Amino acid sequence: MEASATLSLMDTPRLGRAEASRAGGDPDRELVARWQAGDGAAFEALVRRHETRVYRFLLRMLGDPTEAEDVAQETFLNLHRHGRRFRGESRFSTFVYRVAANGALNRRRALGRYGARIRRLAQRQAAGDHLPAGPRDPESALEGSETDRLVQQAILELPPRLRLPVVLYDIEGLSYAEIARALELAEGTVKSRIHRARATLRELLRPVVEGGRR
Amino acid sequence: MKCARARACMSPYLEREIEPRACDALEAHLSDCRNCRRELAALRSTVDLLRDLTAPATPAQLADRTLARLREAPARGRAAWRLAPGLVAAGLAALVGIQLARGPSEAPPALREPTALPELDLGPLFGAADAGKTDASVEAQLDARLDALASDPDGFLAAWRALPEPSRDGLAAALGARARARGDARGLAAALRATDAPDAERLAQRIAGD
Incomplete structure (x- = not known):
């Protein structure tokens, strides 16, 4: 059910994103109200509803399944501690992304470590050791293609200030306004960071894009 | 419009966020500049790569493990305050x-x-x-x-x-x-x-x- 809600956002034409998120109201409102009134089962339902979204976002941000799961758990623990302050000024899911984003930023060591590995890869690439242009074989494509792996590597090479908004916009399907609220940034800043992130990714993924994939 | 300016407009153009006048200027430039047309197509492909990423599977019992940690946590750390x-x-x-x-x-x-x-x-x-x-x-x-x-x-x-x-x-x-x-x-x-x-x-x- 959660996946279809996310898909419907991601499938929305780019222009319609903000309108879609406003028009839909907050599907979590009732559960949040019950939880804030002391119903522990409602919080459990919120965890189950958002676990996929949070884990997927953190995996894109951190690139490591163990780190992503650990930060996902911390995200829900922090929500439980602070979430009663949530006043419904944004969607609850936006608030969840905000807490998860803070959790990811708190793992700056992990981000940096991964960044160093990726920089080494980039140096290899610059030295002529080119990355493969597309999926190696159908089996790897079924498991998550070589292209996916290269795209993920490129995402991890972005500095966190660019990585966060582009992951939230182009992968998670949030609107500019939602990202601005989640990251405490002006909408104009969010837009310009997304555009810069895409331009950087376009350079990093040049071998993939120009390697005959399309 | 010069190529550098055209390229700076491309991502907003994909999102239909640029002013009509800038949009017209970009489209006029694209009709004359093969390199920029190729660049726009590459940027669009890059965005598609992001949007086409396969969603990773969520670890089994992530919620159960989280809720177990939650049940443990409040018992500790309160009395000290x-x-x-x-x-x-x-x-x-x-x-x-x-x-x-x-x-x-x-x-x-x-x-x-x-x-x-x-x-x-x-x-x-x-x-x-x-x-x-x-x-x-x-x-x-x-x-x-x-x-x-x-x-x-x-x-x-x-x-x-x-x-x-x-x-x-x-x-x-x-x-x-x-x-x-x-x-x-x-x-x-x-x-x-x-x-x-x-x-x-x-x-x-x-x-x-x-």
């Missing part, structure tokens, strides 16, 4: 110190437990520091925090972020006053800004007294 005010300051110092020493990723939930902090009255401690009174024990505590901030701005931000709002401002005001008295407030603010964390600017301003 019912201490006398003098011990509370030491407790806060220990909390921040431990978090900074261990790093945010290693701190178990109980150490990060900030739920009892809103009841803390930090006024006497931080009020004294903010007013420039020379209480040696206060200064020593603040110096330790500032040294930790200098050596690991990211770790400090993580610990600061874990505090509830009222304590954050109190701590930031006290640290700012002390840093300005020491003369290294500007350097510490610059170190914070270099982290690029979303809330670094807020703390940097308080440290620098901007």
